[in-house]
């Protein structure tokens with residue numbers, strides 16, 4: 001749905017659109033879209049402390065995070081902290097941290113918090129579900145608190161001190177909820193903007209005061225382009241799921257964002273990048289956005305799967321998948337299960353099939369209205385629908401309590417996507433299970449990377465998968481599991497990376513979907 005009379009989406013000088021967003025020409029409010037205006041306003045958020053601080057418990061493997069190898073590269077890294085006390089957070093923040101159930105920092109927090117507090121740029125890589133969000137939120141909030149910012153209410157132009165971007169609406173909303181939780185009772189005001197929701201509603205929220213602006217790229221560029229948000233006071237620029245934010249789909253938007261009027265240069269701001277995966281080619285590109293002395297933090301293997309997820313594979317044929325899915329779901333009962341499929345059509349199709357088979361199921365994908373997407377997540381969270389069929393729109397970042405299973409009905413064509421998907425379970429030291437349907441005909445290009453990810457995560461590698469990896473074309477040899485890897489920073493040169501040639505494919509693939517994401 002690239003569109004707009006004036007050069008397509010993202011053309012900051014012209015009109016741009018994302019799927020569910022209104023389309024406006026620069027500097028005017030002329031609606032160019034033939035689509036109806038988005039009028040959806042989400043229900044008000046609960047204000048009571050119990051809801052704000054609701055959390056699930058960390059699991060039996062939480063303490064094992066401490067055994068993961070950590071590598072910080074770059075000059076003069078500050079010393080890691082061992083406890084939250086050492087982070088020297090102000091009293092309110094400390095209280096909020098403990099009300100959130102945090103007793104001890106995770107490795108990415110132990111290393112990331114002091115790096116950010118020391119004013120350094122960072123590219124951080126740590127496994128799914130290991131607390132990256134708090135690793136960037138806490139030091140930012142601490143700095144804003146100690147400097148005593150206060151958002152001016154009802155000022156025409158809001159000038160946030162921090163800008164956080166993420167690739168999907170649900171994820172940015174979740175980050176916003178975390179920011180709202182940690183800043184509870186302080187003078188720091190976070191706000192969120194994303195597609196699929198009435199722009200007017202979100203602008204009114206921005207106008208009420210905005211210190212930390214969370215957003216998806218399209219909607220952010222929109223509110224900035226309308227002159228409602230100024231960037232000249234910006235100190236922190238955070239890219240969550242940074243490798244995704246810089247791949248072909250979003251990179252142009254990121255360049256537009258840093259080129260927006262008033263945006264401080266990279267020397268004058270702090271840029272923070274976080275993800276569980278970071279292909280080297282994207283690392284090199286990311287350097288454009290970072291000061292040259294940025295620190296690279298790797299907790300465990302860059303691009304490695306969470307070791308708390310048991311990974312199983314089932315050989316299937318295209319036509320047996322549905323029945324096999326049903327068989328599995330019959331045994332898992334009411335346990336929360338996410339089923340990933342490749343296309344939006346298939347998501348609807350499978351969800352309908354499961355409902356007909358009396359498995360309470362809902363679905364989330366880019367063709368659903370925002371209201372429906374939020375309803376689906378809500379029904380899944382509450383357990384009303386314990387099965388959620390999803391496209392890759394739900395693969396990254398979502399932190400949903402009690403997801404015990406991930407099923408790859410269709411395997412993705414990219415190993416990083418696989419790592420993110422299975423990371424929806426096994427979070428915060430809890431254990432989880434992932435079952436992937438492997439179709440020899442369709443999935444063999446992924447076999448070498450799968451073998452590598454499995455063996456690095458100390459998982460059993462089925463012999464047929466290993467065979468498939470070896471026989472799957474000329475590149476298999478170079479894709480053998482490599483031992484003794486530990487270098488991860490692309491600046492080190494020749495560093496290992498868990499990316500075979502297949503990894504460059506998906507960017508192009510997903511690019512077409514971006515507009516439906518955010």
Ligand SMILES: Nc1ncnc2c1ncn2[C@@H]1O[C@H](COP(=O)(O)OP(=O)(O)OP(=O)(O)O)[C@@H](O)[C@H]1O
Nearest residue numbers: 102104105106128129130131132133276397399428
């Ligand atoms: N120190 C801590 N103690 C207890 N719980 C924590 C701690 N840090 C984070 N958590 C909780 O762990 C869960 C996962 O954290 P988070 O969503 O930040 O992971 P992540 O590393 O960003 O994962 P992903 O790569 O999937 O985005 C959240 O529910 C979070 O509140």
